[in-house]
Amino acid sequence: MRYLTDSHTMKSVDACSIQEFGIPSVVLMERAALGVSAFLRKIIAENTRQESSIKVVCVCGSGNNGADGIAVSRQLNENGIYADIVLVGTSAGTDEYRLQKSIAEKLGIHCDEYDSNTDFGEYDYIVDAIFGIGLSRKIEGRYAQIIQAVNNARDKGTSKVVAVDIASGISADNGQIQGVAVRADYTVTFGYNKTGIMFYPGASYSGSVEVINAGFVTDDILHSKVEGFGSIFTYDDKDAGRLLVRKPDSNKGTYGRTLIIAGSKNMGGAAILSASAAYRSGTGLVKVLTHEVNKTALLCRMPECLISTYLDNMPLAAELKADFEWAKSIAVGPGLSMNGVAAELTRCVLEREDKVRILDADALNIIAAEHIDYKGSSEGKIIITPHIMEMSRLTGKTAADIKEHMIESAKEYAIQHSCICILKDARTVVTDGQKVYINCTGNDGMSTGGCGDVLTGLIAGMTAMGLDAFEAACLSVYVHGKAGDYAAAGKGRAGMTAADISEAIAYVLKR
Template identity: 85%
Template sequence: MRYLTDSHTMKAVDNCSIHEFGIPSVVLMERAALGVSAFLRKHAEHNNKKTGIKVVCVCGSGNNGADGLAAARQLNEDGIDVHVVFAGTSEGTDEYRLQKSIVGNLGIDCVEYDGNIDFSEYDYIIDAIFGIGLSRAVEGRYAQVIEAINKARENPDTKIIAVDIASGISADNGQIMGIAVKADYTITFGYNKTGIMFYPGASYSGSVKVINAGFVTEDILHKKVKCFGSIFTYDDEDVGRLLVRKPDSNKGTYGRTLIIAGSKNMGGAAILSASAAYRSGTGLVKVLTHEINKTALLCRMPECLISTYQDNMPLAAELKADFEWAKSIAVGPGLSMNVAAAEITRCVLERDDKVRILDADALNIIAGEHIDYKGSREGQIIITPHIMEMSRLTGKTVADIKEHMIESAKEYAIQHSCICILKDARTVVTDGQKVYINCTGNDGMSTGGCGDVLTGLIAGMTAMGLDAFEAACLSVYVHGKAGDYAASGKGRAGMTAADVSEAIAYVLKR
């Protein structure tokens, strides 16, 4: 597990380190700058640019600019030809004035930006204009500087290194504040930022490296900074930590899940979900589907138990036995929005003693019929909307949801006492308090059926007894890793949802 921070949390971490534990801000600044200068030197050496390189540090007048000035001084100490361009016009912070004075005393070449500097003449541009505190659109002189920096990208030999975050990106949601530096590399301090994770900020950040800038330790931050640790992401170690097999087990050990999926002409959704559920490691999977899909399921998924229904058949009584059998219930993939599908969805919502996963058409039925629901401690609910489905559920615009992914998901999770998996290029999972941001997956997964695979994964992992929130986070992580594995073999354009489902086994094996 790796913790992430937004601008407010990172400022709290900074203040805790400085004011409660007495670590001088200039010490933190020196550590941060050392991370930037060391990265630049290592990159130059790796690319056989050990001598004769030219570096320009473009500095604003805040603490981000002070970090850039400190990095310029350190590079100058190593004999590197480094220049400083001042983008800011104000007097700046105390730290900025201190660093500016030192740079001036050392005789490092410093100039004010006048609109005539060709940044493409440099091997490296260090972007230290704005840090994580940017709260309004970039305009005027600052916009001109950023435009000039981005123009330098026309020279393929010029590399741009952003200090903490590329200037112009919101550190909270990754939105571009009018204009932003398009960096090749970002050296960020302490913890990765949510604004670097989310798009479009992610595409402006280049390759991201997180360095230790000397803040107080995480155990202290958990005690002292209320908001610290509420936003996080997973890595491969979390898979092994959460998915544990027992040598003296049987199929009953790993749970039973019921997947309700597949209407007429949509049987593939049931197959994809069931396949992913079994590959998660669960013991038994039963599929409730339209009778027309039975033969296809038997041929493709002989491991599955199968129940069927007809369009005109009353379902409530028949569903009761299947619900009793299952430990978790997933409903929605390829279900359609007819009368039978609506009855099934209502029955699932009424069953408040099981973990229930609501996906696709189940969500469309809830939105279309304005069904109110709430999860409970005994019967938790996990929903898996993509952006358009979330728009139908909430009445918010797609643009508003994309700009406020965390807030939109948390608000809905709180209102309905559920776990919300809001799917996009960066998927957000939240129970209304904790927030997981997924960093796996790729655009090859923008293809029909991938959502059905995710639903099956969640159903399987919850059936195995994992905590519902952890199962939701882990399923999203493994789903993305499987997508990355599939893309490595088939290519992003040619991969299919079935490839993703198959790749789950390889991901878990590794």
């Protein structure tokens, strides 16, 4: 598990280290700058035969981010790499900035004020130390011109850009561009990756991201001292492996039973994709409730499945009772349509409060259209899987507002409905209203029909196996994205299908 921080939490981490534990700010700054300069020396060594011929410029604002940049220049010069300083700040600067500037001047490091004649294109590497994570306003005027000059040098292909902590102009909280932003080839960020670097468009401006230890106090101390620290995180393969454990002495009943209610008339593909993914997850038994016309297709494609069917206008409440008793988890919505039968199915699932329930696609559209109020409980957790437009229908917020405030939108809805919200986008957010998981697996090839059906089946299988509902939601999103990456590697992003993703789940879990 890798912790992520937004600007507020990172400032609290910084303050805790300095004020409560007495680590001087300049010590943290020196550690941070050493990390950046060491990274630069590494990439210079990997890409250049003669380091002495390399020219670097550190473009420095007048805040602590600029002070970091000045320290980087000093350290590079100490190691035989020519590094100029260009000052772009319009104020006297912070105490740390004035200190670092004074040291650089006394050492005779070349230091100029920016003007319209400054040509960043003459440098091999540009260090962006203009603004740090504290930026909260739109960049205009002179600063916008400077950032454009940095980007122009990069676009010509003569210069590589290394951002200090975060590329200037990106919101450290949500990845939005504050008017204009530096396009970095590399970002060296301190302590913890930032949510603004994870979310798009910030992610596409950040290049390759390196997280370095800048000397802050340890995680266990921060958990107890900094409110909210550790509540935002992402997974890696070790986390997935920790949760995926099977028993040598087991049978199909050991790994749970899931009921998937999917596929209205002539929409059997959604049921097939969901059921396939559920079985690929490792669950023991999958039962599909689908429209009668889908039965033959389901039997041909998924002979492992148990099948129940319904007809239009058929009373369902009594028929569902045995299926609900049998299942450990219930998923409803993929390809279900929005007719009367679908609405009845959705209401019946919501009323069953002793099971984990996954609400997807048309089940969510029915809830939005009919203004159905619901809440999960400790005995019957509810997991919802809306994409941006479905979330807009559920909340009444615009898609643009939700996309700009992914974490806040998902948390607010999760708290209101006592549910686990999986808000799907290029960076999917999973939250129970307190903890927030941000997924970094997957690719644009997953923008294809049926991909959400696969995720629903995967979640249904994971929860049926007895995993904690929140952990199952996070793990399913992670594995789903990894399967998408595996499918893209074999089929290409343009040519891959949802069925390829479902099949790839087995290979991902094997690894």
